[in-house]
Amino acid sequence: MNIEDFYPLFLQSDKVTIDSRKVGKNDVFFAFSGDNFNAATLAEKAVDNGALAVIVEQKDFENKARNIFYVPSTLEFLQSLAVYHRNKLSIPIIGLTGSNGKTTTKELIHAVLSEKFNVQYTYGNLNNHIGVPLTLLSIKPEHEMAVIEMGANHQKEIELLASISKPDFGYITNFGKAHLEGFGGFEGVIKGKSELYDYLKNNQRTILVNENDAIQNSRTENYEPKITFGKETSDYNFEAFSEDHFVGLVYQETKVLxxxxxNYNFTNLCAAASLGLYFGISIEKIKHAVEGYLPTNMRSQIVKKEDKTLVLDTYNANPSSMSVSLYNFITFEGSKTIIIGDMLELGEESEKEHQSILKLAQDLGFDEIITVGKHFKNIHISPAAFENTNDLIEHLKLNKIQSKNILLKASRGISLEKAVDFI
Incomplete structure (x- = not known):
């Protein structure tokens, strides 16, 4: 089976899926197989359930009469199909990556642009070598624009994802100490994330630049076309303000809360507002979009529980995002307890970075510091240092936190959000 022959069949489908449990009528099912599971064995059942076509990488399971097609690699065929489909699209595609704030920025950009356009965007965390093709293949004729999030933890990953999605506009939220192990240190992070800039420059595409970010400035110096924000001389200039712990921006006397x-979310708001203004969306409509966006994805999410205010930020953590979270949280009025969990994928830098964050937390003077995870437990000599979230939960069952404000911040693998019900 080749892409050109299969593409007309894809166009007839409702969606593409790699999850056998979610195969519906008129879907295309890519039967990915792992070390302990052969999804091709489910091909016939998928067709019985109404699948329009199934792609398998085991010749024995091919049945062309039932639209079950063999390819040497389901992954390569999925990516190639996405590229072929991308080449047929004439809508603007915005690509973004960065160490922190990718998903929140994506959600904000989607909310703002949706005030004027029918926008498709990356759902959840489908931002890798499989997720990006799936997002591209979900773009339908009715869509007028798309926002594609690209994640990476190694060199050359953004290069691959950019070559598949071929963005017309691109933005790097920031360069932080995330995935240091895979990238090979902070300089490796800069190099890896800048692969998006490399694609945009090589193809004369537009770069969105936060001119308050020295690395973004240096990496895009003397380049055109670009859209800028952050300084008085930028294309778009915003002022920051906050109210009741929430962050907002001011543009031409219009307040958007x-x-x-x-405060670290201010630049995320600015990026979304800048793109909105660039594409002809009024500040009033941008205000409507931003003020209507409610974070529910464990990223900078405020949860009110009885008389307490919880800041739930448990989807991801690295030294950069942890630091700004602590600095932000110390500004809350009233007593404050922090529950911070391990920051994963830091490699040789792990012990040093955990020590640095623990010292920062102690220096800031929180009323109580609770840590969760083996890395913190090795350096935090305290009864409030727990090896895992389950141990924390057992503690919380017997010991109620007295503070008015509670921050929960950790890497995804710690599953710290499970403790919320016991606070």
Missing amino acids: SKLTG
Whole structure:
């Protein structure tokens, strides 16, 4: 089976899926197989359930009469199909990556642009070598624009994802100490994330630049076309303000208050507003979009529980995002307890970075510091240092936190959000 022959069949489908449990009528099912599971064995059942076509990488399971097609690699065929489909699209595609704030920025950009356009965008965390093709293949004729999030933890991953999605516009939220192990240190992070800039420059595409970010400035110096924000001389200039822990921006005397906490979200708001203004969306409509966006994805999410205010930021953590979270949280009025969990994928830098964050937390003078995870437990000599979230939960069952404000921040693998019900 080749892409050109299969493409007309794809166009007839409702969606593409790699999850056998979610195969519906008129879907295309890519039967990915792992070390302990052969999804091709489910091909016939998928067709019985109404699948329009199934792609398998085991010749024995091919049945062309039932639209079950063999390819040497389901992954390569999925990516090639996405590229072929991308080449047929004439709509603007916005690509973004960065160490922190990718998903929140994506959600904000989608909300703002949706005030004027029918926008498709990356759902959840489908931002890798499989997720990006799936997002591209979900773009339908009715869509007028798309926002594609690209994640990476190694060199050359953004290069691959950019070559598949071929963005017309691109933005790197920031360069932080995330995935240091895979990237090979902070300089490796800069190099890896800048692969998006490399694609945009090589193809004369437009770069969105936060001119308050020295690395973004240096990496895009003397380049055109670009859209800029952050300084008085930028294309778009915003002022920051906050109210009741929430961060907002001011543009030409119009105040836009989000439901996000943390000054670090100001630049995420600015990026979304800049793109909105660039594409002809009024500040009034941008205000409507931003103020209507409610974070529910464990990223800078404020949760009210009885008489307490919880800041739930448990989807991801690295030294950069942890630091700004602590600095933001110390500004809350009233007593404050932090529950911070391990930051994963830091490699040789792990012990040093955990020590640095623990010292920062102690220096800031929180009323109580609780840590979760083996890395913190090795350096935090305290009864409030727990090896895992389950141990924390057992503690919380017997010991109620007295503070008015509670921050929960950790890497995804710690599953710290499970403790919320016991606070």
